[in-house]
Amino acid sequence: MFERKRxxxxxxxxxxxxxxxxxxxxxxxxxxxxxxxxxxxxAFGNVMQTKERFYESGRWLWWDHFWQDVQYGxxxxxxxxxxxxxxILTLAIGIGANTALFSVVNGVLLNPLPYxxxxxxxxxxxxxxxxxxxxxxxxxxxxxxxxxxSFSSLAAFRGETFTMTGIGEPERLEANMxxxxxxxxxxxxxxxxxxxxxxxxxxxxARVALISEGLWKHxxxxxxxxxxxxxxxxxxxxxxxxxxxxxxxxxNDNYRSKAEVYIPLGQWSNPxxxxxxxxxxxxxxxxxxxxxxxxxxxxxxxxxxxHLAEVYPDIDKGQGVxxxxxxxxxxxxxxxxxLMLLAAVGxxxxxxxxxxxxxxxxxxxxxxxxFAIRNALGASNGRVVRQLLTECVxxxxxxxxxxxxxxxxxxKAALKLLPEALPRSNEIHxxxxxxxxxLGASVLAGILFGLVPAFKSARSDIQGTLREGGRxxxxxxxxxxxxFVAMEMALAVVLLVAAGLMIxxxxxxxxxxxxxxxxxVVYFSFGTAQALGTTPDAIRQSYRxxxxxxxxxxxxxxxxxxxxxxPMQSDSELPFWLEGEPKPTSQAEMKMSLFFAIQPDYxxxxxxxxxxxRFLTRSDAAGSPLVTVIDERFAKLFFSxxxxxxxxxxxGILDQSAEIVGIVGHQNEWGLDSDxxxxxxxxxxxxxxxxxxxxxxAFDRGxxxxxxxxxxxxxxxxxxSRGVQTVSSDSVVYDLESMYxxxxxxxxxxxxxxxxxxxxxxxxxxxxxxxxxxxxxxxVGQRTxxxxxxxxxGAERSTVVTMVLRQAGQMAVFGVVAGLLAAALLGRLMVSxxxxxxxxxxxxxxxxxxxxxxxxxxxCWIPAHRASRVDPMVALRYE
Amino acid sequence: MPTQKDKExxxxxxxxxxxxILRTLIFGPHHGQGIARAIQETSDEELLVExxxxxxxxxxxxxxxxxxxxxxxxxxxxxxxxxxxxxxxHRQLGxxxxxxxxxEKAISRILGSEPVEG
Numbered sequence: 001m002f003e004r005k006r007x008x009x010x011x012x013x014x015x016x017x018x019x020x021x022x023x024x025x026x027x028x029x030x031x032x033x034x035x036x037x038x039x040x041x042x043a044f045g046n047v048m049q050t051k052e053r054f055y056e057s058g059r060w061l062w063w064d065h066f067w068q069d070v071q072y073g074x075x076x077x078x079x080x081x082x083x084x085x086x087x088i089l090t091l092a093i094g095i096g097a098n099t100a101l102f103s104v105v106n107g108v109l110l111n112p113l114p115y116x117x118x119x120x121x122x123x124x125x126x127x128x129x130x131x132x133x134x135x136x137x138x139x140x141x142x143x144x145x146x147x148x149x150s151f152s153s154l155a156a157f158r159g160e161t162f163t164m165t166g167i168g169e170p171e172r173l174e175a176n177m178x179x180x181x182x183x184x185x186x187x188x189x190x191x192x193x194x195x196x197x198x199x200x201x202x203x204x205x206a207r208v209a210l211i212s213e214g215l216w217k218h219x220x221x222x223x224x225x226x227x228x229x230x231x232x233x234x235x236x237x238x239x240x241x242x243x244x245x246x247x248x249x250x251x252n253d254n255y256r257s258k259a260e261v262y263i264p265l266g267q268w269s270n271p272x273x274x275x276x277x278x279x280x281x282x283x284x285x286x287x288x289x290x291x292x293x294x295x296x297x298x299x300x301x302x303x304x305x306x307h308l309a310e311v312y313p314d315i316d317k318g319q320g321v322x323x324x325x326x327x328x329x330x331x332x333x334x335x336x337x338x339l340m341l342l343a344a345v346g347x348x349x350x351x352x353x354x355x356x357x358x359x360x361x362x363x364x365x366x367x368x369x370x371f372a373i374r375n376a377l378g379a380s381n382g383r384v385v386r387q388l389l390t391e392c393v394x395x396x397x398x399x400x401x402x403x404x405x406x407x408x409x410x411x412k413a414a415l416k417l418l419p420e421a422l423p424r425s426n427e428i429h430x431x432x433x434x435x436x437x438x439l440g441a442s443v444l445a446g447i448l449f450g451l452v453p454a455f456k457s458a459r460s461d462i463q464g465t466l467r468e469g470g471r472x473x474x475x476x477x478x479x480x481x482x483x484f485v486a487m488e489m490a491l492a493v494v495l496l497v498a499a500g501l502m503i504x505x506x507x508x509x510x511x512x513x514x515x516x517x518x519x520x521v522v523y524f525s526f527g528t529a530q531a532l533g534t535t536p537d538a539i540r541q542s543y544r545x546x547x548x549x550x551x552x553x554x555x556x557x558x559x560x561x562x563x564x565x566x567p568m569q570s571d572s573e574l575p576f577w578l579e580g581e582p583k584p585t586s587q588a589e590m591k592m593s594l595f596f597a598i599q600p601d602y603x604x605x606x607x608x609x610x611x612x613x614r615f616l617t618r619s620d621a622a623g624s625p626l627v628t629v630i631d632e633r634f635a636k637l638f639f640s641x642x643x644x645x646x647x648x649x650x651x652g653i654l655d656q657s658a659e660i661v662g663i664v665g666h667q668n669e670w671g672l673d674s675d676x677x678x679x680x681x682x683x684x685x686x687x688x689x690x691x692x693x694x695x696x697x698a699f700d701r702g703x704x705x706x707x708x709x710x711x712x713x714x715x716x717x718x719x720x721s722r723g724v725q726t727v728s729s730d731s732v733v734y735d736l737e738s739m740y741x742x743x744x745x746x747x748x749x750x751x752x753x754x755x756x757x758x759x760x761x762x763x764x765x766x767x768x769x770x771x772x773x774x775x776x777x778x779x780v781g782q783r784t785x786x787x788x789x790x791x792x793x794g795a796e797r798s799t800v801v802t803m804v805l806r807q808a809g810q811m812a813v814f815g816v817v818a819g820l821l822a823a824a825l826l827g828r829l830m831v832s833x834x835x836x837x838x839x840x841x842x843x844x845x846x847x848x849x850x851x852x853x854x855x856x857x858x859x860c861w862i863p864a865h866r867a868s869r870v871d872p873m874v875a876l877r878y879e
Numbered sequence: 880m881p882t883q884k885d886k887e888x889x890x891x892x893x894x895x896x897x898x899x900i901l902r903t904l905i906f907g908p909h910h911g912q913g914i915a916r917a918i919q920e921t922s923d924e925e926l927l928v929e930x931x932x933x934x935x936x937x938x939x940x941x942x943x944x945x946x947x948x949x950x951x952x953x954x955x956x957x958x959x960x961x962x963x964x965x966x967x968x969h970r971q972l973g974x975x976x977x978x979x980x981x982x983e984k985a986i987s988r989i990l991g992s993e994p995v996e997g
Contacts, residue, residue, distance in 0.1 A: 010960075011934075014911065017959040018930065021912040024955060043915070045931035053935050 011054050019044060065383070069390035076391060083363055084395070087356045091399025091445060093763060094352030096406030099438045101345045103411050105338050106437070107428030113327050114247070114427065116187025122297065123329040124154070124284040127320035128588060130679030135279030140308060140316065144284070147304045150297035151286040155182035156265055157250070158282040162233035163529040163701070165730050167219050172527055172734040173233065176250070176259040177268055183244070185287050193227040193242025201266035209238035210262040213246035231261065234701055235529040235730070238263060251330055251423055271694055276315050277587060277653060285326060298323050318588025330423045337749060340830050341756055344498060347491045348760050349445060354488045355771045357449035360392070361481050362778045364453050385454045392450025393443055400442030404435065414756070452480060481775045486815035488771045492764035493819025493852055494826060499761035500844040501827070501834055502754035508836035509747060515667040516567060517607035518739035520709050522716055523566065527702035529730035536693040539700050540622055542727045543688050547599055550707065550723030556716070560602035561705040563688060563698065564595040567667050568746045573680060578638060579648035579657065590652065593634060593682040594669055597691055597699070603664065605708045613645045613662030620687045627690070628658040631666045634682035649684070655692060671746040673835045702731075706739070753833055765852070769859040776808050777863040784870055792872035804864035805857060812856035816849050896928070896936045898979060901964060901972040904946060910959035911937060937962060945971045
């Protein structure tokens with residue numbers, strides 16, 4: 001602005017100087033002052049025109065008009081604050097919701113993973129039995145590392161928990177056991193010290209640990225000389241070699257590490273870990289060599305797997321390797337879900353735009369005269385359109401700014417609603433790309449909702465408008481407005497159907513019988529620093545003691561410590577073959593069953609129905625014959641018409657066969673919505689005390705448990721701690737969660753979708769009912785004169801009400817029908833989110849239609865009623 | 880706003896006026912009025928330059944970098960904006976002059992009459 005003023009002023013000065021010089025020259029030639037001045041002007045020609053030409057050539061014109069438009073726009077908005085506030089709020093909600101969701105999409109789907117060259121990272125799993133992503137046995141992993149030609153490095157890791165002692169109260173720490181290659185592979189460097197060396201990643205090497213920055217700050221006061229100090233985990237001392245930055249976090253598929261300490265994987269001496277038959281929850285990540293494609297790596301790894309199958313046919317036959325790009329592995333499942341929500345929230349913005357467009361249309365009727373006058377004074381149509389669009393973009397930008405604030409808050413709120421189900425949620429924030437998206441969305445929205453009203457206004461017929469006192473085009477406007485309202489209703493219908501389908505799905509899911517009684521059941525884990533016993537029998541004894549101590553706590557009805565599978569929480573499988581069958585040559589040919597290691601009271605805690613025979617008892621102890629209880633599905637799948645009781649099952653890993661003594665009901669293991677579709681259905685129960693020594697070693701420092709209390713209480717932690725402490729003073733009880741909470745968490749994604757779609761649908765209803773209310777009120781206002789005449793001629797009040805409602809009803813019906821059609825077309829996009837209900841569910845569709853029609857008619861009731869109260873005398877004097 | 884007729888007139892003048900301005904500035908810096916006078920006088924008042932038309936041309940030449948401008952004081956102690964030929968302007972003048980001469984010759988040949996003094 002300043003620059004332009006200076007230049008224009010300067011040009012004026014130059015011309016002034018020119019005229020003065022010419023004037024002086026003419027004076028020298030002997031002309032009188034007056035004649036000289038006239039001669040100078042004559043020689044110069046048209047001064048104004050010269051100035052104008054300079055002005056127009058200076059490229060200032062565009063900016064100047066724009067600035068004028070902005071100033072004018074601000075003035076117009078200030079003159080009608082009601083309109084401005086409603087329009088801005090509507091847009092703020094629309095743009096804010098979009099920004100919030102886009103920032104989620106951006107953080108989760110668009111941004112690269114926070115590791116060095118993340119595109120070359122691949123997640124690896126064993127492909128075995130019915131599982132694509134089974135964990136890897138350590139011996140197999142070592143062979144993969146040695147034999148592959150595709151990866152510059154492979155790293156394995158598994159989660160573990162330790163009891164840390166020596167610094168205040170004993171504390172449960174999440175830990176990761178990682179290969180020495182893990183941190184270098186991801187490109188993560190410790191902020192202090194060094195990561196593990198190859199020689200530390202071996203059996204028998206000195207105990208070393210890396211700690212997280214958080215642990216370093218909270219427990220070691222951020223001591224700079226931390227390297228070389230030690231940390232006591234499960235009563236063993238580990239020398240700290242370094243500190244891992246707080247920015248590092250590792251997520252893979254549904255596994256999210258909250259590790260505070262890392263120790264070398266290769267040091268783990270658990271015999272099961274060294275057994276090629278067991279995976280022990282270990283996964284791997286690899287970095288592709290430069291130039292190696294995923295397809296090449298896949299064929300290379302299948303070669304490696306085939307080779308292993310030849311060498312170890314009894315174990316590795318039929319097994320393969322699953323390779324998935326790390327990012328796809330992490331966010332692949334959530335992608336369609338997020339994109340569906342993004343589409344839904346886009347609809348909300350569309351509705352907001354249509355609503356504001358309608359407001360503008362209604363308002364521009366009042367401004368028709370203004371535009372006609374401006375036209376008459378020489379403003380081109382383009383100029384008028386531009387001015388209106390500037391106003392709209394201005395509105396949208398203000399709305400967008402406000403929306404960004406809303407989004408910042410809304411994103412936080414949304415992330416709270418979705419605690420664990422969303423991968424990479426800690427990477428979500430408003431960044432430059434999100435802000436750019438908001439800016440783009442705002443400008444686009446402004447142009448979108450401004451275009452139709454702008455062109456309608458600009459096309460008006462000047463003379464006609466001026467003559468008619470600004471009421472020229474009302475008929476055509478009604479049609480556009482009605483079309484807009486119908487469009488809004490249609491969009492609202494689509495959102496409402498989506499929300500309705502989610503609600504129906506969740507209701508159905510909640511009605512699924514979990515097979516156990518989750519009421520008053522709390523799941524917990526416990527860990528001890530010292531082993532629970534020095535011999536397997538001592539460990540068995542400890543389990544019995546802990547059980548009895550907890551069971552004695554007042555309020556505790558029954559308790560069972562457990563290992564292996566926990567419904568909807570964790571799964572553990574055992575391969576087996578039936579009595580009388582030849583032993584399969586490889587594990588891959590064996591049958592699979594979910595494996596529960598529990599105590600006899602488990603059946604009381606979970607309240608599972610006993611169908612046949614008996615459940616496990618205390619006498620099923622170490623010395624007595626190995627027995628097992630199976631579930632109905634096990635019986636049906638593998639014994640169909642025979643009686644399973646008394647039959648034997650061979651479990652390879654148990655080295656002996658177990659007799660079936662009872663049959664219980666099926667527990668829902670894989671989640672209410674997906675249990676029946678999972679490949680592994682059979683379930684079998686063993687007493688912890690009867691586990692062979694090799695398996696029991698996995699439980700020597702703690703396990704999980706379930707406790708049923710006589711009343712709903714969340715504060716069982718203290719009682720449980722006391723119970724565990726009867727056996728070990730250095731013990732921690734952690735991860736308490738009600739069984740209800742666990743079920744509910746398993747549905748988090750669906751609940752989140754339902755909540756968001758519900759919010760969007762409500763917004764859509766509110767916005768579109770405001771829309772239809774506004775339009776009908778406006779039309780009634782315009783027709784006051786006509787209604788007055790009708791009433792003067794004897795029309796009944798009810799007739800007037802019906803007349804108005806009929807007009808509203810037409811719009812609504814049209815919109816609802818269009819919306820139902822659109823919903824039927826778009827519905828298949830959300831099939832994967834639905835449960836027990838088709839995407840064209842008749843009940844949902846008809847309910848939505850009814851709700852929307854009712855809301856529309858209710859919104860029109862006030863203006864219709866107002867119309868019927870029109871006093872003919874007043875109406876006829878209305879002009 | 881300029882009418883259609885205006886535009887035609889401008890186009891007709893454009894090439895020549897630019898050339899004349901550049902040629903005038905070869906003798907040293909001049910202000911707008913000085914340039915107008917110089918053109919008129921050098922052409923023995925044959926060419927009537929409307930002074931106002933000079934300024935869009937001056938602006939154009941300045942934007943193209945053929946002349947530069949600076950405020951200074953005229954011989955009779957008046958503040959005025961002085962235009963100076965730049966190196967690029969010199970080159971341009973050479974090119975324009977050659978072009979003009981060729982055009983002149985070509986047109987004379989077609990017209991077949993004795994060359995008209997320019």
